[in-house]
Amino acid sequence: MPSTLASQDSDGPSDQAANIANAKARQDDFSYSNGFVIGLRQLWTMLKRNTILQIRYRRSTIAQTLVGPILFLFLLWILQEADTNVQLRSNYHPKPWALPGISQCQGRTPSDPCINIMFTPDTPEVRQILTALNSRNQQREPAASLDFEEAMTASDLTTLPTTTLGMVPVPNGQFIYDYTLQNPNTTRFGIEFSIVEGPPKNFVYQTWFNFTNTANVTDPFGDSMLSLTRAVDEAILLVTDSSTADLSVSLKDFPLVPPKVANDMVVSSLGPMFFFCSMMIVFICVLNQVVTEKELHLRHSMQMMGLKTIVYWASWWLSNALLVFVSAIVTVGFGIAFDFVVFTNSNFFVMLITFFLFGVSMVSMAFWITTMVKASRTAILIGIFLFIIGLLFESMVFSNSFVGYIWYDSSTPSVAKYCLMFIPFFNFGKAFLDMSVFASGRFDVLTETYIPGPGFKWGDLYNNIPKEYTVPYDDARTRYPQVPAPIESWYLMLMNVGFFLILTLYFDQVVADDYGNRRHPLFFLDPSFYGLHFRKKQSTREWIKSQVANKTTRDAKMKKMTRNRDDVPVEDDDDEDVAAERSLALDADFETQARICNLQKVFQESTFKKSPLDKIAVKDLCLTLQEGKLLALLGQNGAGKSTTMNMLSGLTRSTGGDALFYGLSMNSEMQEIRSMMGVCPQHDILFDDMTAEEHIQLYAGLKNVPKHEIPKLTEERLKAVRLWKVKDRLSHTYSGGMKRRLSMVISTLGDPRIIFLDEPTTGMDPTNRRHVWSFIEKFKKGRIIILTTHSMEEADILGDRICVMAHGRLRAIGNSIHLKNKFGAGYRISMMTDPANTELVKSLIEAKVPGCILKDDSAGALLYQFPPTSMGSIPRLVQWLEGVDGGSGSARATPSNRSEQGSNANSGRSSPFLGASSGAEHISQPTGVDAETSAGKLVHGYGISQTSLEEVFLKLIRDANPDGYQGYEVSKPAHDEKQSSDSQLRNRGTGR
Numbered sequence: 007m008p009s010t011l012a013s014q015d016s017d018g019p020s021d022q023a024a025n026i027a028n029a030k031a032r033q034d035d036f037s038y039s040n041g042f043v044i045g046l047r048q049l050w051t052m053l054k055r056n057t058i059l060q061i062r063y064r065r066s067t068i069a070q071t072l073v074g075p076i077l078f079l080f081l082l083w084i085l086q087e088a089d090t091n092v093q094l095r096s097n098y099h100p101k102p103w104a105l106p107g108i109s110q111c112q113g114r115t116p117s118d119p120c121i122n123i124m125f126t127p128d129t130p131e132v133r134q135i136l137t138a139l140n141s142r143n144q145q146r147e148p149a150a151s152l153d154f155e156e157a158m159t160a161s162d163l164t165t166l167p168t169t170t171l172g173m174v175p176v177p178n179g180q181f182i183y184d185y186t187l188q189n190p191n192t193t194r195f196g197i198e199f200s201i202v203e204g205p206p207k208n209f210v211y212q213t214w215f216n217f218t219n220t221a222n223v224t225d226p227f228g229d230s231m232l233s234l235t236r237a238v239d240e241a242i243l244l245v246t247d248s249s250t251a252d253l254s255v256s257l258k259d260f261p262l263v264p265p266k267v268a269n270d271m272v273v274s275s276l277g278p279m280f281f282f283c284s285m286m287i288v289f290i291c292v293l294n295q296v297v298t299e300k301e302l303h304l305r306h307s308m309q310m311m312g313l314k315t316i317v318y319w320a321s322w323w324l325s326n327a328l329l330v331f332v333s334a335i336v337t338v339g340f341g342i343a344f345d346f347v348v349f350t351n352s353n354f355f356v357m358l359i360t361f362f363l364f365g366v367s368m369v370s371m372a373f374w375i376t377t378m379v380k381a382s383r384t385a386i387l388i389g390i391f392l393f394i395i396g397l398l399f400e401s402m403v404f405s406n407s408f409v410g411y412i413w414y415d416s417s418t419p420s421v422a423k424y425c426l427m428f429i430p431f432f433n434f435g436k437a438f439l440d441m442s443v444f445a446s447g448r449f450d451v452l453t454e455t456y457i458p459g460p461g462f463k464w465g466d467l468y469n470n471i472p473k474e475y476t477v478p479y480d481d482a483r484t485r486y487p488q489v490p491a492p493i494e495s496w497y498l499m500l501m502n503v504g505f506f507l508i509l510t511l512y513f514d515q516v517v518a519d520d521y522g523n524r525r526h527p528l529f530f531l532d533p534s535f536y537g538l539h540f541r542k543k544q545s546t547r548e549w550i551k552s553q554v555a556n557k558t559t560r561d562a563k564m565k566k567m568t569r570n571r572d573d574v575p576v577e578d579d580d581d582e583d584v585a586a587e588r589s590l591a592l593d594a595d596f597e598t599q600a601r602i603c604n605l606q607k608v609f610q611e612s613t614f615k616k617s618p619l620d621k622i623a624v625k626d627l628c629l630t631l632q633e634g635k636l637l638a639l640l641g642q643n644g645a646g647k648s649t650t651m652n653m654l655s656g657l658t659r660s661t662g663g664d665a666l667f668y669g670l671s672m673n674s675e676m677q678e679i680r681s682m683m684g685v686c687p688q689h690d691i692l693f694d695d696m697t698a699e700e701h702i703q704l705y706a707g708l709k710n711v712p713k714h715e716i717p718k719l720t721e722e723r724l725k726a727v728r729l730w731k732v733k734d735r736l737s738h739t740y741s742g743g744m745k746r747r748l749s750m751v752i753s754t755l756g757d758p759r760i761i762f763l764d765e766p767t768t769g770m771d772p773t774n775r776r777h778v779w780s781f782i783e784k785f786k787k788g789r790i791i792i793l794t795t796h797s798m799e800e801a802d803i804l805g806d807r808i809c810v811m812a813h814g815r816l817r818a819i820g821n822s823i824h825l826k827n828k829f830g831a832g833y834r835i836s837m838m839t840d841p842a843n844t845e846l847v848k849s850l851i852e853a854k855v856p857g858c859i860l861k862d863d864s865a866g867a868l869l870y871q872f873p874p875t876s877m878g879s880i881p882r883l884v885q886w887l888e889g890v891d892g893g894s895g896s897a898r899a900t901p902s903n904r905s906e907q908g909s910n911a912n913s914g915r916s917s918p919f920l921g922a923s924s925g926a927e928h929i930s931q932p933t934g935v936d937a938e939t940s941a942g943k944l945v946h947g948y949g950i951s952q953t954s955l956e957e958v959f960l961k962l963i964r965d966a967n968p969d970g971y972q973g974y975e976v977s978k979p980a981h982d983e984k985q986s987s988d989s990q991l992r993n994r995g996t997g998r
């Protein structure tokens with residue numbers, strides 16, 4: 007694989023091909039050869055992650071799948087039971103006064119067959135009494151014969167009489183109870199005799215009447231009950247000797263029929279509302295989960311590591327669909343367990359699918375809402391608001407079937423119907439209503455009775471709802487068109503799923519994210535969105551040309567905008583190194599693996615209007631980047647480092663310019679670049695409830711690292727940053743430094759070729775920092791690494807090239823030595839002498855090193871600064887200091903202690919001072935040095951240090967802020983440390 011773009015930069019035939027081949031080869035290194043396969047791998051990885059999180063957030067998962075459904079079913083059951091007790095007295099026996107004529111049997115309708123009298127026991131004596139009763143009771147039932155019928159058996163309990171029956175012997179009183187319970191309104195009277203032989207012979211009997219609905223009305227059965235008992239009494243007296251007989255009678259109601267035998271009123275009418283509430287738990291959890299992930303930038307982090315947008319949504323959708331499925335099973339299962347007729351009398355799978363479709367349509371709607379919300383609190387508030395609205399809607403619309411079906415009234419405006427189609431809970435309410443009218447039954451206005459439903463079978467999905475089920479009044483039925491078949495509610499819920507998912511994907515692109523990224527509203531018309539690139543790929547030369555042309559246009563526009571305005575700052579000219587770097591970046595013949603050209607980011611104050619005073623975070627940045635070379639970006643807070651990193655990593659869109667990585671354009675081929683990229687963002691983006699090992703597995707999966715390599719990779723990387731021992735601990739238990747190390751390691755997964763490290767060692771202790779440094783140092787081979795830091799030591803040690811940014815512009819570039827030499831103040835020497843010799847020493851030093859500046863003179867402690875111009879004299883001075891006995895306490899700088907001093911001294915890389923002092927040819931021999939003026943006599947000790955990178959940095963920042971130095975807090979402690987080391991030296995020397 008070519009390591010440079012040398013051959014590509016000619017406009018020759020190999021130009022573009024080599025570029026692409028290079029990029030392709032890079033991608034193939036990571037097995038990113040097939041987008042679809044990668045997508046599937048990512049989906050699997052994300053599903054595993056979601057499952058881990060759902061297990062860790064078990065309270066929310068249990069609430070969604072178990073507690074919610076069971077709680078609301080239980081509440082329904084309580085209401086149902088309460089309602090049963092109320093309903094017991096009123097509903098289930100007929101109200102005969104509402105009928106055209108009272109039937110002889112008080113049957114279901116006047117013409118329905120029924121049983122006139124049930125009696126027990128079937129003995130000759132009882133039959134004798136009843137025969138007498140019949141003979142004396144003819145006038146009550148002129149139309150019916152009260153003949154004895156065939157005895158009923160227990161198996162007859164469940165059957166309705168098919169013909170009108172006279173007097174039916176039954177096995178016992180319990181039979182009368184059970185039969186009338188199972189078959190309400192089929193029996194007029196029951197009589198149970200219990201004859202105790204005398205004397206006196208005791209005739210005890212109990213009569214059963216249908217006494218329901220007698221509370222507040224004139225009881226039409228009171229008379230017949232009295233006439234029956236009188237007739238029975240007379241019949242007994244007829245068949246026995248009245249002087250030796252005792253009669254006692256007790257009266258009883260037929261058993262009160264529990265409403266569920268006929269109807270499930272509460273569940274039918276309140277079901278849509280309660281199941282909506284249960285589903286809202288899922289809805290609000292989804293809102294919270296997805297928005298929190300966005301708010302904490304977890305999603306961005308995964309996207310920067312190559313996660314595809316479609317995979318992200320698909321994984322959440324599938325995970326939630328699974329939860330919804332479990333929730334649907336629990337709902338239907340417990341609905342059956344609670345013995346709700348709508349559940350027990352409907353096809354199990356119809357119920358299950360209906361609840362599942364309702365759940366996934368609500369989840370899809372929640373997804374759509376998450377695309378418009380940035381804060382999880384707002385998301386929850388929106389969820390609660392929708393909850394209240396939905397609750398009101400469901401309670402109003404589905405409180406009874408008539409209102410529920412009113413939407414099919416021809417007088418309901420079509421627009422209302424079409425709007426309702428897009429509300430998942432309306433479609434669910436309709437489906438549930440359809441099932442309950444079939445399963446539970448309906449109220450018949452004519453007879454004022456509830457008619458049990460036939461049950462909801464699979465086939466009923468396809469049939470239109472019978473009109474008598476939907477509208478109780480005949481006249482209204484004519485106004486209603488046919489109510490659609492229940493299956494239509496399924497179709498509508500499926501449509502809702504598709505509709506909201508499409509909206510989700512669309513809004514996700516066009517609504518600006520936290521970084522201000524958004525696509526054009528018509529982005530889907532651009533073929534490149536679908537990965538189709540019809541335009542010829544530009545060669546590097548063409549690409550550079552277009553960048554230059556764009557900048558010219560941009561500058562012209564800016565000039566026009568700022569004409570006649572003196573409040574717009576005028577930019578300084580580039581430093582010569584910066585200018586040279588710009589030329590290199592714009593030179594197509596220069597070989598490099600990556601280049602940044604005229605990169606710009608403007609944060610607009612107003613979304614709609616550009617202003618010359620908009621915040622320019624990065625301005626016309628030009629850089630070249632090479633493999634194996636780490637570029638350290640330095641800059642004060644707000645200099646534009648993170649914005650630069652964010653643009654290069656695709657987190658933020660640039661507002662001008664572009665970057666080319668291995669021939670791939672940052673603006674148009676970011677997805678491909680991401681496959682070769684690793685990012686350690688400024689703030690740790692970790693899943694609180696995942697362990698270090700799970701993080702590595704997640705990101706390695708997203709990066710398509712071969713499965714078998716992941717365990718070894720995990721061990722190796724976690725050991726390298728000393729996290730192996732805590733690999734099983736959840737990340738929220740880590741210290742700041744541990745989190746940083748984990749973030750760092752994540753950025754190196756998938757063997758990335760380009761790595762962005764944004765302040766990777768912030769918050770780490772010195773030992774771990776050094777571990778991370780050596781890890782980066784080893785890892786940078788063959789990779790492009792850009793690192794931002796506020797640690798000068800870090801930049802000095804790691805940076806092969808160091809850039810200093812201020813106000814979004816590049817101010818200086820070069821290696822550490824170059825910058826120190828160019829911008830540094832030279833060297834400092836501190837020495838100790840007797841106060842009496844101070845003046846002599848001063849004159850000697852000033853003679854040896856012309857131009858040196860005395861910075862401090864107190865009690866024999868001298869501090870001199872030698873500007874870069876006096877570099878040549880320093881060896882002579884050192885010779886003088888070293889040529890004689892340096893005296894006790896000599897504090898010579900050595901490579902080792904210099905490197906330990908960090909930014910306070912040379913880094914130990916290749917100090918020009920050391921080079922000079924070790925090269926004999928540069929050292930002038932001391933001349934005219936006599937014993938009186940030898941350093942051994944005069945100087946007790948000395949220390950020497952080169953200008954630190956920090957001083958260079960401070961100088962550059964000061965220069966970039968001519969109106970006043972803007973505080974740079976990080977520098978302070980290091981500076982103080984330096985001063986204290988100088989004073990320590992003085993103290994040692996003087997013994998004070």
Ligand SMILES: Nc1ncnc2c1ncn2[C@@H]1O[C@H](COP(=O)(O)OP(=O)(O)OP(=O)(O)O)[C@@H](O)[C@H]1O
Nearest residue numbers: 521609621623641642643644645646647648649650
């Ligand atoms: N989303 C934004 N909207 C408006 N201005 C922004 C936005 N993000 C950054 N800026 C501004 O852009 C400038 C550069 O910010 P950036 O975060 O890149 O600085 P930095 O060099 O990374 O600082 P630090 O060292 O503090 O991380 C700052 O003035 C900042 O206020």
